Amino acid sequence: MSAVVEPPFADVTEASITLLIDRFYAAVRRDPVLAEVFEATIADEEWPEHLATMRRFWSSVMLTSGRYSGNPVSVHRAVRGLERSMFAHWLVLFEATATELFAPEPAALFVGKARRIATSLQLALFHRLDAPPDGLAPPAAVASGR
Numbered sequence: 001m002s003a004v005v006e007p008p009f010a011d012v013t014e015a016s017i018t019l020l021i022d023r024f025y026a027a028v029r030r031d032p033v034l035a036e037v038f039e040a041t042i043a044d045e046e047w048p049e050h051l052a053t054m055r056r057f058w059s060s061v062m063l064t065s066g067r068y069s070g071n072p073v074s075v076h077r078a079v080r081g082l083e084r085s086m087f088a089h090w091l092v093l094f095e096a097t098a099t100e101l102f103a104p105e106p107a108a109l110f111v112g113k114a115r116r117i118a119t120s121l122q123l124a125l126f127h128r129l130d131a132p133p134d135g136l137a138p139p140a141a142v143a144s145g146r
């Protein structure tokens with residue numbers, strides 16, 4: 001009899017990524033903050049394709065499989081209703097799902113990658129030279145008007 005693999009997963013594999021993606025986006029679609037934006041962008045019949053894209057994306061990120069090719073920045077630029085404040089919430093939900101399914105070490109790897117990608121997406125989408133990111137003071141010369 002072959003062994004049944006159950007969470008918590010110690011290994012990141014295509015199969016465990018699939019489970020993470022399915023569970024995370026099921027939670028997203030029920031989420032009071034995120035559901036509206038996702039449902040407005042992705043029609044019911046488009047969800048299987050979105051999930052397949054996300055599996056390829058995380059496979060590329062975690063397993064360097066090269067299965068994803070795309071441009072997340074330009075895709076997110078076109079997402080109507082996407083607000084900067086939603087990223088923190090997205091990350092909390094992602095972290096909860098990853099922690100539920102994976103052993104602490106691989107869960108931390110997922111979360112670390114997600115945080116870094118979320119930060120670079122936010123900078124690409126929302127950063128303006130005249131409005132420094134939250135918590136960053138403008139350079140002294142600018143602040144003093146010199």
Ligand code: HEM
Nearest residue numbers: 037038041053057070071072075079086087090114117118
């Ligand atoms: C505020 C948080 C976020 C929201 C509301 C959001 C929303 C969306 C939506 C609606 C789509 C589908 C766009 C379409 O098919 O037209 C999408 C695609 C995608 N998202 Fe996000 N997203 C968020 C954060 C993130 C983060 C943090 C990551 C990565 C860690 C990510 C990775 C992706 C990728 C890879 C795609 C597919 C891009 C492609 O089609 O090639 N998203 N997102």
